[in-house]
Amino acid sequence: MQMIKTIDVPREFIFEKIIESGLYDIEKQTGKRPKVMNLKGFSYVKTFRKNQKGTIKFDEVAGPSVYAFTTSTQRNTFHTRWEFHKIDDRTTDVVITEEQLSNGFFQKLNDLLVNFVLGRFKKRQIIAMIDTIQKAYHG
Structure with a gap:
């Protein structure tokens, strides 16, 4: 999946909001709040709904x-x-890419079906989040 959205917000502002969200999640899950300059390579275990767990690792910040x-x-x-x-000083292109790799044949089949059905919903959620950041910038 790839999305591109142009917004009327300086890139520094949107970057700070996205980083702040990530740091909040880390603190909620681990009780620790690393510095932004230490995020690359940092990983932590996150509990999702229904007691599912996953590891989140920062590849590049x-x-x-x-x-x-x-x-x-x-x-x-x-x-x-x-x-x-x-x-320019007030406008930013936000490019979001997500690649999903599934473990096993049946999981791949299931993920194809789920992504077909819920893909639009996920994109709408991301666009809503970006729009919220834009509204926060404009007051």
């Missing part, structure tokens, strides 16, 4: 242009990358 992480569970591995491309 290069402010204010890249925020990339990998989420690994027993069933899947997700590679997620956010890129923030400066258009």
Whole structure:
């Protein structure tokens, strides 16, 4: 999946909001709050719904242009990358890519079906999150 959205927000602002969300999640799960400069290579275990667990590892954090992480569970591995491309001082292209690798034939089949059905919903959630950040910037 790849999404591109142009927003009327400086890339530094949106990068800070995305990083803050990640740091909040780390603190909620571990009780620790690492510094942004120490995020690359940092990993932690996250509990999802229904007691499912996964490991989140930060692959690249290069402010204010890249925020990339990998989420690994027993069933899947997700590679997620956010890129923030400066258009001008107030406008940013947000490029989000996510690659899903499934473990096993039946899991791949299941994921294809689920992604077909829920893919639009997931994209809407991401767009809503970006729109919320844009509204926060504009007051």
